[in-house]
Amino acid sequence: MFSKQQQKYVQSLQIKKYRQEHQRFLVEGAKSVVELLNADFEIELLLCTERFFLENEKKLKKISVEQISQSELEKSGTLQSNDAALAVVKMRENKFLVADENEFVLILDDIRDPGNLGTILRIADWYGIKKVICSENTVDFYNPKVISASMGSFSRIDVYYSIISEYIENINKNVNIEIIGTFLNSENVHRFEFPTNGYIVLGNESKGISAEVEKFITKKITIPRFGHAESLNVGIATAVVLDNLKRRE
Structure with a gap:
C-alpha cells in the first residue's frame, strides 16, 4: 500500500x-x-x-x-x-560534456524560466542536439515543470551544469573552437556560415548573454527583425538558430 x-x-x-x-x-x-x-x-x-x-x-x-x-x-x-x-x-551524475567532431552543443547562460528550459530541451531534441551546458544559475534541469515542458526530451539530452566562463576556458585549453552567441544587431543568421562544429550560446530571457560570457564569444549572430516586436522568446530563438544551422548541413 x-x-x-x-x-x-x-x-x-x-x-x-x-x-x-x-x-x-x-x-x-x-x-x-x-x-x-x-x-x-x-x-x-x-x-x-x-x-x-x-x-x-x-x-x-x-x-x-x-x-x-x-x-x-x-x-x-x-x-x-x-x-x-x-x-x-x-538523478544522473553531473558529467563534463564537450562537443565532438561535427557536433554542436548548446550553452545556456542564466535561463530562469522552467517552461523555457523544457521547451529548449524539446527543440534541441527535435534538431538532433544531444548535449546542453547550463550555467549554475540556470533553472534546475530536474524541476518538475522543466521535465513536463520537455515532453519526454529530457530522457535524450545530456546536461552539464558549470560556471560558463570556466567551462569555456577549459575547453579552449586543447583547441580553439567557435563559440557562437545570439545578440541584437549582429551578423544575420540567415547568411551566417556555420562551422562544422562548436557551441551556440543563448542568454537570459531579459538580459541576454552576460558580459562575463560575451568576452568568450568568437562569432555574434542575430535573428533579423521585420516587424515591431521588442524581442523573441528564448525557446523560439533557439528553434530559429538551429533551423538555420541544419539547413547548411
Whole structure:
C-alpha cells in the first residue's frame, strides 16, 4: 500500500533542496513516463493507475510499482490532472560534456524560466542536439515543470551544469573552437556560415548573454527583425538558430 510517509517523500521532491538531498526527481504523466521507460534512467518507484499498468505491463517487470488512484497521483505530484503515472527517478551524475567532431552543443547562460528550459530541451531534441551546458544559475534541469515542458526530451539530452566562463576556458585549453552567441544587431543568421562544429550560446530571457560570457564569444549572430516586436522568446530563438544551422548541413 502507498503510505502517507511515501506520499510525503514523493511530494518533497517538488522542492529543489530535497531533490538534491535525495538525488531523486519526479517524472509525471503518461507520455513522459513512457519515454522514461525507454531511456536509461534508474527508476526507484513508479506510481500508476491500473489502466497505465495494464497498458505497459511488459515494460514494468523489473520496476517497483504501486498501483494507486488518480486522486492519489494528483496529490503526490504537480500536475492538476494526471490519470496515468508518476515516477521517482535517480538523478544522473553531473558529467563534463564537450562537443565532438561535427557536433554542436548548446550553452545556456542564466535561463530562469522552467517552461523555457523544457521547451529548449524539446527543440534541441527535435534538431538532433544531444548535449546542453547550463550555467549554475540556470533553472534546475530536474524541476518538475522543466521535465513536463520537455515532453519526454529530457530522457535524450545530456546536461552539464558549470560556471560558463570556466567551462569555456577549459575547453579552449586543447583547441580553439567557435563559440557562437545570439545578440541584437549582429551578423544575420540567415547568411551566417556555420562551422562544422562548436557551441551556440543563448542568454537570459531579459538580459541576454552576460558580459562575463560575451568576452568568450568568437562569432555574434542575430535573428533579423521585420516587424515591431521588442524581442523573441528564448525557446523560439533557439528553434530559429538551429533551423538555420541544419539547413547548411
